[in-house]
Amino acid sequence: QKEVEQNSGPLSVPEGAIASLNCTYSDRGSQSFFWYRQYSGKSPELIMFIYSNGDKEDGRFTAQLNKASQYVSLLIRDSQPSDSATYLCAVTNTGNQFYFGTGTSLTVIP
């Protein structure tokens, strides 16, 4: 069974702080890694993808990947109340089937 593990939270940070979300995965063959944001009652929307070790930055978001440790993280700088949502980590090896974690609930406190 291929597993993706995330802390369910809730994670609370004050507005303007850095939010750090973590994810580990069990399948060493995983090739691509994604972070989705899901607001309550809505569908997931893609925030970041990464497939090479290291950091990838896009605006206030930075994804970090360490394949040796089977670990991927998402940093959100200057957190805003609108960032309050559940963040889903997803991994795939073939591109056909994505394995999702249960998500981390983030609350940004004004």
Add this chain to the structure above:
Amino acid sequence: DAGVTQSPTHLIKTRGQQVTLRCSPKSGHDTVSWYQQALGQGPQFIFQYYEEEERQRGNFPDRFSGHQFPNYSSELNVNALLLGDSALYLCASSSPERISNYGYTFGSGTRLTVV
């Protein structure tokens, strides 16, 4: 440019009944995947369709079946509904050359409640 369209948005069914959910992929996408998301859980892969064929299937019973049409739209059918089938059903579209790098585009989902 329309995104992924799903219908209906909400549905209430009785145990033992059958249900059909529909999905139209984003323009330019030819691959459709279906996911089930129970409350408080991450999406679980049901199956993926490409070129009107089921390309891969997750760990779901045969009560779950699907179809893809020549225009790339897709249906998810669930027979003999159980209370545990209550969930948000997500359709996701992509193209084969982009999926590993760019992921899916999800529809807004169909909320199925089985009573």
